Amino acid sequence: MQKALNDLESSEILSREQAALLRRIYGRELFSVHWELRLLLYGGILILTAGLGLLVAEHFASIGHLTLLAAIALGCVACFAYCLRHGGGFSPESLATPDAAYDYVLLLGCLLLGTLQGYLELRYQFLDQYWNWWLLASALIYLLCAHYFDNRLALSLGLSTLGAWLGVKTSHLGTGLWDGALRDSALFFGALVIAAGAAQTRLGWKRHFLPVHLHLGVNVLLTALVAGVGSRAAGSAYLAGLLLTGSGSAFYALRERSFAFLLYAVLYGYVGITIFMLDLGHWSSEGIIFYFLVSAVTLLTALVALHRRFGSA
Structure with missing residues (x-):
């Protein structure tokens, strides 16, 4: 051997x-089993908070409102106190993680805070029909924690919660799931996330947060563009935007040697082109089967070849 x-x-x-x-x-x-342990910690935090949410939803009447509130609040305070004690404080540069549990304790604290906010609104209905402002408050708190504690998990949580708030605000206009208003909101949000990451990098502030901004922003942009390809009125315009955005993602992937962004460009581009072609004309069942067989084999072959080139580089 x-x-x-x-x-x-x-x-x-x-x-x-x-x-x-x-x-x-x-x-x-x-x-090293570093990444395996981190994955187990991350999964454990998600399972714990999901179980806590189910406990609150099903047994809050028998346990008692004040008991649940106190338990969740104490857990949240304990998590943030741990991070404040062990963290190095705010810095525009990347900070070393004090220990293996630090990132996940902060994530648990943020999720417990979200559970507490949801329970308060469910029980006392402080904001009534304007409950979505809890999402905005949560997003801002998560973003503050991400920048103060230098945590990319909290940053991902904050950005995704901000996107959820924007989606809920748009849905209150009486629109459907993927109609023009929601697509426009998704396009705006994706572009805003990318622009915020680029601006931070340009200013030399939390440069290591840029990949989180790019991964989320590019996926949101490409998803919204793919959803618009099937629209009768502006399908070709959305397809052109999809190809342009995908080209930008592929160029960034080649420049930074990041296969993920090339994968986004290829997969979203394939889905968008497929939707456009199937809507363009009348296809027989045999034609559709033949198209998917040929295109899927070609796509997989190209991805394997590109992955090998990235791996060798």
Whole structure:
């Protein structure tokens, strides 16, 4: 095994780091489970908060309102107190994480805060029909926590909650799920998220937050454009916007060597072009099956080839 690894490394099939990792595994030495532990922590936080939400929804009458409020509030305060004690304070630059649990304790505190706000509105209806302002307040608090504690999980939560608030505000206009008003709101939100990330990077403030802004903003933009391709009135305009945005995402992927943005461009572009072509004319069942067979095989082949090129680079 050692000889095989030496041969693979000398022929540059394996990099030095990959060969060293395989040698440690073969020799039964310790190796990192950093990302596995982070994934388990993240999943545990989500399961815990989901279970707490179900507990509040189903048993709040028997447990008692004040008891539930006090328990959730104490848990939230404890999480934020832990982060304030162990965190390094605000800085425009990236901060080192104090320990493995820090990010997830902050995420738990933010989710408990959201649960507390939802329970207060459910029980006391402070804002009545304007309850969506709780979403805006939550989004602003999450964004504040993200920038103060330098946490990208809280940033993702804040940006997605802000998008949810904008969607709820638009739905109150009496519009459907993917009609023009909601698509316009999604396009505005996606462009705003990308512009905010670019502005922060330009100003030298939290530059490491840019990927979070780009991933969310590009996905929202491309989703809204794909949803508009099927509209009869402006389908071609949405398709042109989709191809333009996808080209920008692909160019960024090639420049930054980030395969994810190339994947977004290819997959969303494929879905948009497929919708446009199927709406363009009358297709027989055999024609549709043939189209999907040929296009799917071509798409998978292209993605595998591009992924290999990115991996070798």
